[in-house]
Amino acid sequence: MHNVRRVRQSPAAIQANKERERSKIVDYLALTNDVISRKKNKDWSRDAFDVTQKLLEKNPEFYTIWNYRRNIMLNGIFPDSTSEQLNNILASELMLTTTALKDHPKVYWLWNHRRWCLQNIPDGPIVEEKPSLQWRIDNWNKELAVVDKMLNADPRNFMAWNYRRYVLASMPIQRPETAELAYTTRKISSSFSNFSAWHQRSKIYTSLWRSGQLDPVKSRDEELELIHNAIYTDPDDQRCMDSLVYYNRLLLQKHRPHSTELRGKCLVLLQQLEDIDPPRRYRYRETAEEIRRIQPHEVAECV
Amino acid sequence: MTQDLKLLVPLHVSYIQNLGKSQDELAYHLTAHLRMNAIYWGLTALYIMGHKDALDREEMIGFVMSCWDEEAGGFGAHPDHDAHILSTLSAIQILIMQDALDRLDVDRVVKFILSLQQPSGVFAGDSFGEVDTRFLYCAVNALSLLGRLFELDVERTVSYICECKNYDGGFGATAGAESHAAQVFVCVAALAILDRLDVVDQQTLCWWLSERQLPNGGLNGRPQKLEDVCYSFWVLSALSILNKMTWIDSEKLVSFILSAQDPESGGIADRPGDMADVFHTQFGVAGLSLLGYPGLVDLDPVYCMPASIIEARGLRKGWKSLPRKSI
Numbered sequence: 001m002h003n004v005r006r007v008r009q010s011p012a013a014i015q016a017n018k019e020r021e022r023s024k025i026v027d028y029l030a031l032t033n034d035v036i037s038r039k040k041n042k043d044w045s046r047d048a049f050d051v052t053q054k055l056l057e058k059n060p061e062f063y064t065i066w067n068y069r070r071n072i073m074l075n076g077i078f079p080d081s082t083s084e085q086l087n088n089i090l091a092s093e094l095m096l097t098t099t100a101l102k103d104h105p106k107v108y109w110l111w112n113h114r115r116w117c118l119q120n121i122p123d124g125p126i127v128e129e130k131p132s133l134q135w136r137i138d139n140w141n142k143e144l145a146v147v148d149k150m151l152n153a154d155p156r157n158f159m160a161w162n163y164r165r166y167v168l169a170s171m172p173i174q175r176p177e178t179a180e181l182a183y184t185t186r187k188i189s190s191s192f193s194n195f196s197a198w199h200q201r202s203k204i205y206t207s208l209w210r211s212g213q214l215d216p217v218k219s220r221d222e223e224l225e226l227i228h229n230a231i232y233t234d235p236d237d238q239r240c241m242d243s244l245v246y247y248n249r250l251l252l253q254k255h256r257p258h259s260t261e262l263r264g265k266c267l268v269l270l271q272q273l274e275d276i277d278p279p280r281r282y283r284y285r286e287t288a289e290e291i292r293r294i295q296p297h298e299v300a301e302c303v
Numbered sequence: 304m305t306q307d308l309k310l311l312v313p314l315h316v317s318y319i320q321n322l323g324k325s326q327d328e329l330a331y332h333l334t335a336h337l338r339m340n341a342i343y344w345g346l347t348a349l350y351i352m353g354h355k356d357a358l359d360r361e362e363m364i365g366f367v368m369s370c371w372d373e374e375a376g377g378f379g380a381h382p383d384h385d386a387h388i389l390s391t392l393s394a395i396q397i398l399i400m401q402d403a404l405d406r407l408d409v410d411r412v413v414k415f416i417l418s419l420q421q422p423s424g425v426f427a428g429d430s431f432g433e434v435d436t437r438f439l440y441c442a443v444n445a446l447s448l449l450g451r452l453f454e455l456d457v458e459r460t461v462s463y464i465c466e467c468k469n470y471d472g473g474f475g476a477t478a479g480a481e482s483h484a485a486q487v488f489v490c491v492a493a494l495a496i497l498d499r500l501d502v503v504d505q506q507t508l509c510w511w512l513s514e515r516q517l518p519n520g521g522l523n524g525r526p527q528k529l530e531d532v533c534y535s536f537w538v539l540s541a542l543s544i545l546n547k548m549t550w551i552d553s554e555k556l557v558s559f560i561l562s563a564q565d566p567e568s569g570g571i572a573d574r575p576g577d578m579a580d581v582f583h584t585q586f587g588v589a590g591l592s593l594l595g596y597p598g599l600v601d602l603d604p605v606y607c608m609p610a611s612i613i614e615a616r617g618l619r620k621g622w623k624s625l626p627r628k629s630i
Contacts, residue, residue: 001580002531002573006565021329028332036383059333064384067431112433156528158481165479195526199481202470 031055039068044076053096060100063109070116083122087135090117094139098146105150111159115166118143136172143167155187155194165200177213180204188226221262228269266291308561310591311569312598315584316354318569319345322581323358339370339380343393344585346400350609351592351600355400364403367394375430376408376415387429388419392441395448396608399616404449413451416442420456424463425477435476436467440489444606447496447618461499464490472507484515484524488537492605495544495620505545512538513550520555521574531573532563532583535590540604543593544622553594553625560587595625 009017035055038048052069056062073093078086097114104110124134144167150160168180181204187197205223208214270288274281322345325331334341342363349357369382370390377386378394391412398404419427419442426438439460446452466478467490473482474490487508494500515522515538521530522538535556542548562575563583570579571587592602601610605620613619 001578001583004578006572006576006578008567018327022327024329025327025332028329032332040383059336061333061336063336063387064379067385067429070431108433112431115433116431156525158476158483158525162476162480165477193527196481199469203479 028058031058035065035068039064042075044072046077048072049077056100060104060107060110066109066113070113084125086120087122087139090121091139093117094142094146101146101150105154105157106159108159111163114143114163118167118170133172140167140171151187155191156196158196161196161200177204177208181208224262224265224269228265263291308558308564310352310561310588310596310598311564311566312352312354314566314569315564315571315588316349316352316357316569318565318579319349319581319584320357335381336384337380339367339378339390339393339397341581342366343396344581346397347602347608348581348585348588350400351588351602353598353600355609360401360403363397364401364406367397368406370394376411377429378412385429386415388416388426388438388441388445389428391415392445395445396606399448399612400608409449409451413446413449413454416445417454420459423466423478424456424459424461436464436474436486436489436493437476439463440493443493443496448606448616450616452496457497457499461494461497461502464494465502468502468504471511472504472509473511481525482511484512484522484534484537484541487512488540491541491544495605495622496618498620500545503545505547509542509545509547509550512542512547516551516556520552520557520559522551522556529574530559532560532571532590533573533586535560536586536593536604536607539590539593540607543604543624544620546621546623548593548623548625557591557594557596560590563587593624595627597628597630599627601627 031051031054035048035051038051049069049072052065052072055065056069059065073089077089081089094114094117097110097117100107100110118139121136121139123136124132126132127134144164147160147164147167150157151164154160168175181201184197184201184204187194188201191197205214205219209216209219267288270284270291274284277284322341346355346358346363349355367378370378370380370384372379372384372386375386377388377391379385379387380390384390395404395407395412398407416426419429419438421427421432421434423434424439425434425436426442427434428438443452443455443460446455463478464474467474467476467480467486469475469482471482473484473487475481475483476486480486491500491503491508494502514526515524515534517523517530519530521532522534523530524534524537538551539548539556542550559575560571563572563577564570564587565572565579568579570581571584572579573583588599589602589604589607592599593604601624602608603610603613603619604622604624606613606618610619
């Protein structure tokens with residue numbers, strides 16, 4: 001239970017609350033028993049499908065019922081459906097979880113169900129006697145839009161970020177990674193302390209450098225400039241320091257500073273951090289020592 | 304402000320005892336999917352507070368066995384719920400704490416667990432395939448407790464954990480995911496069980512873990528998030544496994560955990576003034592045990608079970624908690 005304030009109630013109020021809940025409990029248990037007995041009887045009917053929805057709307061964490069719902073689709077509904085019908089069923093299933101996610105943005109089972117639906121989307125209709133990827137393309141684009149909305153509502157929702165990475169990695173037509181870099185820039189501009197976006201950026205940069213799509217020397221220089229500005233955007237917020245310092249470490253350690261000039265800039269930055277954030281001064285000094293220890297001949301090799 | 308606070312042991316014991324008697328609350332029924340885990344949390348907290356017999360043993364074992372999913376060969380969270388690796392680990396831990404492992408069909412449950420490993424090395428939670436390093440830890444922990452770790456493809460398992468490592472030294476839920484203290488715990492503890500802590504960037508990770516402490520003494524799970532009692536365990540367990548417990552201010556953390564107790568009805572909440580629950584009660588007590596709080600029983604941070612039980616099975620690793628203070 002998270003973020004639920006404790007409220008002291010009188011014994012009479014507690015009793016009254018229990019009275020009110022009594023009929024809800026009776027209804028909930030009756031519905032649960034109905035669905036569970038259908039499940040035991042391997043009832044794969046449309047009717048069973050509908051009652052699972054009723055129960056999941058009351059309790060989206062009831063993982064067994066999500067499992068049962070998927071089994072109804074696999075065993076009862078999909079075998080008699082055309083691929084167009086299948087696409088429609090899965091699209092409405094995605095809608096169902098979108099609604100549920102609005103109230104329950106951090107329920108693992110919802111994200112899990114979504115992923116399963118997406119995996120089962122058929123490719124697309126036959127267009128001019130050729131197979132197409134139309135349904136997959138449409139649904140994947142919709143998913144990106146949904147996850148954008150979820151991350152607008154809570155920019156740190158790690159389940160939404162994980163799902164975003166899943167959607168991006170499995171796009172029927174891959175998006176250029178530079179588009180994702182631009183997305184993280186937007187996220188960071190609206191909140192400099194969005195560590196989830198910094199994290200995403202670290203992954204994208206590493207990949208772009210590895211594939212040779214971006215010049216590591218140039219982007220490291222630009223990135224350092226960005227961090228430098230960040231520190232002066234919000235110097236009072238001590239807590240955002242550590243995320244920036246870590247990010248800095250990525251630039252400094254894994255990909256050693258490549259020029260005397262950049263090394264000089266790093267050392268100035270670390271000195272500034274020491275002044276702004278004295279409690280962590282020993283760590284900054286240690287990092288500065290590491291940079292000073294780098295020999296010029298190592299620089300070229302590590303890029 | 305909270306210097307004089309004490310752990311209210313008798314109150315927490317009766318809080319846990321009463322949890323099973325709240326069938327007249329809707330929330331009790333809406334959380335049936337967590338029942339097996341809740342019993343593990345309650346029993347472990349009682350054990351650490353020195354009251355392991357406060358719940359009826361036979362009734363508990365009977366409940367655990369009634370959650371066996373014959374079709375899958377694992378445990379669900381509640382009778383008639385599907386088997387899942389989360390509830391399966393809790394069931395095994397409960398049976399071991401109650402010295403009732405003879406009730407378990409070990410071969411079948413080992414088969415179920417091993418069937419969940421994916422080609423990448425990660426584990427799924429059940430046959431529907433959601434993957435997470437939490438499930439990997441559950442599998443490694445359970446196989447180790449059952450003495451069947453030799454059946455695991457260790458290289459493949461460790462290689463997936465390495466894929467989850469980030470530049471801050473931490474680990475995420477899947478390859479590419481952001482570091483999160485609870486995922487750090489599962490990855491570090493799994494590596495400890497597999498004797499592969501060499502793959503951890505210990506200095507960087509322990510720095511990141513220490514940064515989780517906020518000015519009020521509490522710990523958060525990621526940068527820029529609120530403190531929460533459960534991170535007392537997720538962060539501390541990892542620091543304890545890596546022998547860096549002294550890197551945080553333990554007195555302030557003890558005060559923070561104690562200030563999140565409900566002094567009237569018992570139990571511990573995520574933070575002061577919130578509703579208590581058994582999850583935070585267990586992880587608050589577990590954290591206090593690692594912090595050397597007087598009068599508590601030693602907790603093994605790798606398995607999150609009483610240290611004596613793990614030692615008796617010959618599974619103790621080289622972790623260090625703070626020395627137990629005298630009352």
